[in-house]
Amino acid sequence: MNLYRSLVRPVLFRFDPEWIHNRTLHAARGVAAFPGGAAVLRALYGFEDPMLRVDAAGLKFANPVGMPGGFDKNGLAEIGRAHV
Numbered sequence: 001m002n003l004y005r006s007l008v009r010p011v012l013f014r015f016d017p018e019w020i021h022n023r024t025l026h027a028a029r030g031v032a033a034f035p036g037g038a039a040v041l042r043a044l045y046g047f048e049d050p051m052l053r054v055d056a057a058g059l060k061f062a063n064p065v066g067m068p069g070g071f072d073k074n075g076l077a078e079i080g081r082a083h084v
Contacts, residue, residue, distance in 0.1 A: 025072065 012020050031037040052063040 025074075 031041060048062050054061045054064045
């Protein structure tokens with residue numbers, strides 16, 4: 001049984017999408033505020049495989065997955081900085 005589909009998704013879909021979006025960004029920022037928070041998330045959920053590497057426009061990416069346009073439309077997360 002997939003925990004996300006059976007528990008998390010039904011709860012999230014009961015709320016306003018914009019509200020959930022903002023809570024997600026604030027949660028990411030909160031985790032990164034703790035020393036080692038980003039490292040813990042990488043250890044739990046990170047995955048790297050050389051076959052997934054992508055070179056695009058002179059940039060190298062560990063995988064082909066990116067952020068959707070508008071995810072951080074207000075510039076709160078500042079991905080790649082010390083305070084996500």
